[in-house]
Amino acid sequence: MSDSVSVAKSDGPGDGGRPEAIRAVPVRHPGRWAGAVVVLVLAAMFVHFLLTNDALDWPEQRKYLFSPAVMDGLWGTVWLTLAAMVGGITIGVVLALMRMSANPLMSGAAWLYLWFFRGTPLYTQLLIWGSIGALLPTVSLGIPFGPEVHTWETQKLINAALAAALGLILNEAAYMAEIVRAGILSVDPGQQEAASALGMSRMQTMRRIVLPQAMRVIVPPTGNETISMLKNTSLVAAVPYAELTWTAQTIYADTYKVIPMLIMACLWYLLLSSLLMVGQFYLERYFGRGTSQSERGRSRLRALGAIRGGGGGQ
Amino acid sequence: MTDTIPEGARAGGDGLMVKAEKVHKSFGRVEVLKGIDLEVKPGEVMCVIGPSGSGKSTFLRCVNHLEKINAGRLWVNGHLVGYRQKGDKLYELRDREVSAQRREIGMVFQRFNLFPHMTALGNVMEAPVRVKGESKAKARERAAVLLERVGLGDKVGNYPAQLSGGQQQRVAIARALAMEPALMLFDEPTSALDPELVGEVLDVMKQLALDGMTMVVVTHEIGFAREVGDSLVFMDDGVVVEKGVPREVLSNPQHPRTRDFLSKVL
Numbered sequence: 001m002s003d004s005v006s007v008a009k010s011d012g013p014g015d016g017g018r019p020e021a022i023r024a025v026p027v028r029h030p031g032r033w034a035g036a037v038v039v040l041v042l043a044a045m046f047v048h049f050l051l052t053n054d055a056l057d058w059p060e061q062r063k064y065l066f067s068p069a070v071m072d073g074l075w076g077t078v079w080l081t082l083a084a085m086v087g088g089i090t091i092g093v094v095l096a097l098m099r100m101s102a103n104p105l106m107s108g109a110a111w112l113y114l115w116f117f118r119g120t121p122l123y124t125q126l127l128i129w130g131s132i133g134a135l136l137p138t139v140s141l142g143i144p145f146g147p148e149v150h151t152w153e154t155q156k157l158i159n160a161a162l163a164a165a166l167g168l169i170l171n172e173a174a175y176m177a178e179i180v181r182a183g184i185l186s187v188d189p190g191q192q193e194a195a196s197a198l199g200m201s202r203m204q205t206m207r208r209i210v211l212p213q214a215m216r217v218i219v220p221p222t223g224n225e226t227i228s229m230l231k232n233t234s235l236v237a238a239v240p241y242a243e244l245t246w247t248a249q250t251i252y253a254d255t256y257k258v259i260p261m262l263i264m265a266c267l268w269y270l271l272l273s274s275l276l277m278v279g280q281f282y283l284e285r286y287f288g289r290g291t292s293q294s295e296r297g298r299s300r301l302r303a304l305g306a307i308r309g310g311g312g313g314q
Numbered sequence: 315m316t317d318t319i320p321e322g323a324r325a326g327g328d329g330l331m332v333k334a335e336k337v338h339k340s341f342g343r344v345e346v347l348k349g350i351d352l353e354v355k356p357g358e359v360m361c362v363i364g365p366s367g368s369g370k371s372t373f374l375r376c377v378n379h380l381e382k383i384n385a386g387r388l389w390v391n392g393h394l395v396g397y398r399q400k401g402d403k404l405y406e407l408r409d410r411e412v413s414a415q416r417r418e419i420g421m422v423f424q425r426f427n428l429f430p431h432m433t434a435l436g437n438v439m440e441a442p443v444r445v446k447g448e449s450k451a452k453a454r455e456r457a458a459v460l461l462e463r464v465g466l467g468d469k470v471g472n473y474p475a476q477l478s479g480g481q482q483q484r485v486a487i488a489r490a491l492a493m494e495p496a497l498m499l500f501d502e503p504t505s506a507l508d509p510e511l512v513g514e515v516l517d518v519m520k521q522l523a524l525d526g527m528t529m530v531v532v533t534h535e536i537g538f539a540r541e542v543g544d545s546l547v548f549m550d551d552g553v554v555v556e557k558g559v560p561r562e563v564l565s566n567p568q569h570p571r572t573r574d575f576l577s578k579v580l
Contacts, residue, residue, distance in 0.1 A: 194427035194486075197378055198441035198493060199417035202409055208444060212431050290431045290473035 057260040064251060065264055073247025074268055080164060080233040080243060081272075085226050087169035092176025099181055110177065117174035122167070126238040129167040132158055164236035164243075172229060179221045183214035215287040223280035227273050244268055330389070331356045331497050331528045332377060337386035339372055346372045348552035349386065354497075354545075359529045361539035361560065364549035365575060370532045371424075373549070374499050377530065378419040379412055391418055391496050417445060420490030424502040426482045428474040434461060434485045435470040438492045445493070453492075460488040464518050480511030484518050491522075498522065500531040536579060540564055548572045 050056065064070055098110035117125070128135065133155040142148035158166070187210050195205040234245035242250075248261040255261075332354035339347040346369045354360050362370045375381045376388060379396040388395040393415055397404045407415070429437050438457035442448040448456075461470055464484040474482050483503055490498060500519065504512040516538050523529060523542050533539060539546050539560050546560040548569075556563060556572045564580075567573045 188427070190423060190425055190427040191429065193380055194421075194423060194429070196380065196413070197416055197419070197421040198489070199413045199445045200441060201413055204444050208440065209429055213429075287431075290433075291475055 055259050056263060057257055060255075060257050060260040061264040061267075064261065065267075069247055069251065070244070070264070070268075073242060073244040076241065076243035076247075077230065077233045077268075078272070080168060080236065080241075081226065081230045083165045084168035084172050084229050084233070085222075087165070088172025088176045088225075088229075089180075089222070091169065091173035093180050095173060095177035096180035096184065099177065100184065114174045114177060117171050122171050122232060123235050123238055125171055126164070126167040126235055129158075129163040130160075130239040132163060160239050160241040164233075164239045164241035167236065167239065168229065168233065172225065175225060176222070179218055179225070180214070183216075183218035184210060186217045187213045212287065216284075216291070219280070219283050219287055223276065223283070226280075227276050230272055230276065231269060329356075329392070330354060331358070331391055332530065333387075333389040334373075334377075335387045337373070337376060337388055338384045339369075339376055339381060340384050346552055347376070347383070350549075350552075350554055352547065352554060352557075354528060354530060356496075356528055357526050358544045359523045359527075359531065359542055360545045360547060361543035362530065362532045362547045362549060363534065363536070363539060363575075363579075364547075364555075368549045369552040370549045371501050374421075374501050374530060374532050377497075377499060378416050378421055380421075390415070413445070417493055418496045420493060420495035420498045422483070422486050422490055422498070422500045422503050424505050426474070426479070426486045426506070428482055428486055428489070430474050433471050433473055434466060434477065434488075437474070437485055438489045441489070442492050457488070457492060460491055461485070463491075464488045465514070478511060479507045480514045483507065483515045487515075487518055487522070496528065498527055498529045500529065500533065502532050502534065504533070504535060534579065536564065536576075548575065550575065 095110045095113060098106045099114075101107050101110075133153075136154050138151050139154050139157055140148040140151040142150075191209050191213065192205055195209045200208070233243050236243060237246045237249075240246065244265050248265040252258045252261040330353050332352065334350050334352040337347055337350040338345065348369075350369075350373055352360075352373075362373070364370050372381060376383050377390060377395065382396060395415065396407055396412060398407060398411075399405075429440065432440065435454065435457050438460055439450070439453040442453040442456065443450055458467070458470060461467055464487055466481060466484055466488070469477060469481060469485075474485070477485065487503075503519070504515050507515065512535070516535060519529070519531070519538070520542050531538070531543070543560045545557060546563045547557040548555045548563065548567075548571075550571050556567060556569045563572065564576065567576055
């Protein structure tokens, strides 16, 4: 023991002071340089392509970018995305709680729902919603298998907008149910025990303790779902209902300028999905409070800010 | 929302804080508690020791009905735990009524189980506000006093992840005390702590005992049991093997199983 102490002392800062800082020749990375050159050349070629390819027809794009027709289509895309996610999350939470229910009829019903809506293509489901009148000519309110109080014609009750929204909502609910269930299951059972031991009711425990922690797991995939949904709204052309892609199609049906209109639609989609990504970042940070994850998130934002600011800021 | 405990559940328990009568508990085919008879008087500090798997934690969890017992009777503060008796028939209590019973029992867990998305203050305030309907201002004030009492007056704004294990466990004790329980249960409160942090938690518990709190402490801290405990229970294989005054049980164990266990831990 006394030996090691004396060794430590002789090496300590008290004797020789701080040793000289290491100045070594860094390892060279020629591969990185070669890779960078390739990427730069490819990027230059791409920019050249964007600027010189007449098929892109930027003036044509600018002409329609803010036209009333495109604005209408854009609005269709935005409200369908919002409605599908709000409706999908709401029904999804109910389905998730049903799946975790002790009642086998409840969990069985939820399972059957998921089986159908996840097992068939969204496009096909939307085609069915487009022809819902053929499947269900009338909708009635009354006692099941008994007298009917009032009857509507489905074709009038469910217009194209409602059919499109319902198609997206019911499909999204199936996916959200699984995301919510995974989130709830991710919370340590000790949390529920602690809440119970304090005398909190099951509802209070779910709302105040379990769900806020489940959100940390639920938010990132829900962000992905929202971005997917933004693009999946283009499938409601199957109903048919006019949104952004459909609008672009109707414009080039007249002008025959196919590529400019599709690229213009892409630009709008990119702008919207970028906005969603920013929103997702803040949501994740909010629900990550109290964990070290949130610290990492904050530094990621700083990195993001540095990139956006051109890297030289501050 | 303040549910009172139903009349039928009152009476019984003979003025004791905890009374267990032939309590049995099984998980599937495994019988974990094989007829536990125990009595805890108001103000008493009972320490429970025994090898892991002896059923001591399960017993503690039965006392506040986190586990349902299969046979026997359990009373806390005069209330039959989890049931209401009418004549010869037992009726299960509703969730709300069980919650009402749990309000008089504070529990501290081995793994703290603090709510990670709330600050220390938020953790302590939560139950008084949500369960008792206390105003936020009043709950905040009381929570600050409680955190001060466990020596964390300067940590009110910290999240659990920013606290050491010992600090987290002290917040957990403050959280349980915020409901002003008549009985505190401790389930191996120092077993998950680094050795140098054990003392600060035991000090808080000792102070609590001196203040007259009734406590049942499942622990491996023999020193604490000897110094603070009014009674000591040794459990093994689902039964109470030996109980008595800590000093006597520890220095002069009557049963060979107690002697065997103590020879390994002392």
